[in-house]
Amino acid sequence: MKWGDEHVDKHDLTSLRVIGTVGEPINPEAWIWYHGHLGKGNCPIVDTWWQTETGGIMITPLPGVVTTKPGSATVPFPGIAADVVDEDGHSVPLGGGGFLTIDQPWPSMARTIYGDDQRYIDTYWTRFPGRYFAGDGCKRDEDGYFWLLGRVDDIMLISGHNISTTEVESALVSHPKVAEAAVVGRKDELTGQAIAAFVTLRSTATGDDQLITELRDHVSNTLGPIAKPKSIVFTEDLPKTRSGKIMRRLLQDISEHRQLGDVTTLANADIVAEIADKAEVSTED
Helix, strand or coil: CCCCCHHHHCCCCCCCCCEEECCCCCCHHHHHHHHHHHCCCCCCEEECEEEHHHCEEEECCCCCCCCCCCCCCECECCCCCEEEECCCCCECCCCCEEEEEECCCCCCCCCCCCCCHHHHHHHHCCCCCCCECCCEEEEECCCCCEEEEEEHHHEEEECCEEEEHHHHHHHHHCCCCEEEEEEEEEEECCCEEEEEEEEEECCCCCCCHHHHHHHHHHHHHHHCHHHCCCEEEECCCCCEECCCCECHHHHHHHHCCCCCCCCCCECCCHHHHHHHHHHCCCEEC
16 A cells, blocks of 8 residues: 555466455445455455464454455354453454453363463453453444454553554544554543654655644545544654564554663664654644
């Protein structure tokens, strides 16, 4: 998306039968681009949710069987009992959101942390007794489809309102000039937390103050004024692990002017210093 459609469209992709996405929840705009330009509208997209600890894919469409929706991992694999629960561990009705849990054991599950059984229990099984919970938020629509919201640590509390980083990122990427976005919540004396956005533009777009205002208004119109980013930083890339996960903790360190954490797992460690320099001059209200 960042470098333009022509770099994909010039290749013969007719041999593709199925395409997948892992690492981060895929936003609907990217899903549609992926489906149209890589799959040419013919390939099912396998949008997966799983973790190293689960030992395999847990929620995903079965190609050719489950109807897909842009941005949704759809439904659990046969035999996987997943649910979305509230703070008290009660199942949330369809159309609601909360915490993603697994209700029953499965063959590939992790059974301990080496040398520390209690840590394994404390980490995955104590938040909701009898349910496996590894820290992801989730919404479930009226059809029972699962929409992953990322880590609950990435849920921002803005003036008393819970806002998912994924929702704001999807709103930003739905703008025609944006290729990718990452959002974090940073401390703010007035609102508790403020939304800080880091945006990679498409190759044909130029980042300037006018576009910052345009993007902030776009998010406000899409999600409501409470979700308008306090700051937006344009960057050539985002800090990612080698498996493609955006390292939001580093972006939060940058936003709050803290000493940066470990960057040795990044695939593009050099970008962190560049983002930090640009963040010093970002536009705010």
